Amino acid sequence: MTSSDRRPASGGLVWFDEPAPPRRTEQLSRERIVSAAMDMADREAAGEFTMRALATGLGVRSPMALYRYVGSKDGLLDLMSDQVYGQLTVARGEGWRAALHTMGSTGWDAVQRHPWFARLAFSRPPLGPNALDLYESALTELDPLGLDAATRMRCVETVLGQVFGSGLALLEERTMRARVGLHTDDELEKAVEPYLERVAAAGRHPHFIRWVTDPGRHAPGPQPFDQVLEWVLDGLATVVARGGSAPA
Structure with a gap:
């Protein structure tokens, strides 16, 4: 959610022509990445996080490993948002x-x-x-x-x-x-x-x-x-x- 994140994709919606995410591993899956990103955003007052911090939290060396599952930072935000819509x-x-x-x-x-x-x-x-x-x-x-x-x-x-x-x-x-x-x-x-x-x-x-x-002025009520x-x-x-x- 910060402009400093490098995005390998153009920022298009994850729903457009998205490739199937790779097979889940013990460490990574689309679901685990989205869940971890939501938890990280919940903990931060401004709701912001970096892909590098997320990768570190998930125990992987590079954010590039995450992009294989979510396409881009914007793609991850789309997935997070839709999770809450649910x-x-x-x-x-x-x-x-x-x-x-x-x-x-x-x-x-x-x-x-x-x-x-x-x-x-x-x-x-x-x-x-x-x-x-x-x-x-x-x-x-x-x-x-x-x-x-x-x-x-x-x-x-x-x-x-x-x-x-x-x-x-x-x-x-x-x-x-x-x-x-x-x-x-x-x-x-x-x-x-x-x-x-x-x-x-x-x-x-x-x-x-x-x-x-x-x-x-703060009396109990609805x-x-x-x-x-x-x-x-x-x-x-x-x-x-x-x-x-x-x-x-």
Whole structure:
């Protein structure tokens, strides 16, 4: 995930004209490489790794041994991304809202386990088998609504966009916390206290300060993403109700 990696291939999608990977050995297989890369990305705050570090972790001398199984660094990223797409599910036979809700909630679970997935979802096309299965399942559940193809896909992409946008924010925050050494919310709040005191004294942002000083601002309730997902689905319900047509 860094530009310093040397790629023997052009960076094309692994799904395009990919040769069959070599026979698995005791040390290497496509599955083992993908699993090790995902574990390494999970451990790094920014979700980045180099092919050389991955090769070392797998006990091989050169990254070239890995390329025989995955084609290129981009090919490996495609395989990693599609592996996570396989963790998203769509409720079947319970209506469009349940279908999109399970897709969104399982997607949020997935990006919390693998924050780097959100970045790959924006940078690598979702053309792997798991991604295609996910889209097919979601579109199938929307089909009875009689919406046109573009509107059905926009409904799916609206929910996934919320998942990936929230996941990217999570990744960036995790990267920031690791960089500045503020790992908990308490540490972060203590660090910004002097600045917020100056903002309050200036008196220019009273509504923001009222929120900051409200002891109930973090009151127990639905998880933030769950609430946002419900808002998104409420909005899509208006699209469904008018048959996908634009408002007058």
